[in-house]
Amino acid sequence: MNRSFRMRRAGSEPAQAFPDSGRGYRHACPSCGQNLTLYDLRDGDQAYWCDPCGKGHRASDPPPGALQPLPDVS
DSSP, X not given: OOOXXXXXXXXXXXXXXXXXXXXXXXXXXXXXXXBOEEEEOTTSOEEEEETTTTEEEETTSOOTTSEEEOOXXX
8 A cells, every 4th residue: 555645844855866777767756757856754764755746655665657667778
């Protein structure tokens, strides 16, 4: 079961920005397709957040469609 975050903690800073996966995937919002921002949570876990949609999920529990294949650049 996926847990969505309806509100982001006020004043929380995003974690370091990471590049797209070296395995050929990017972490994107399943609703709008925008790249997600990685945040550190108070409980020590991390979560991805979509600013335009106002939705997110824990990094350990991505919903279907969150990992999208990168275009083939060869």
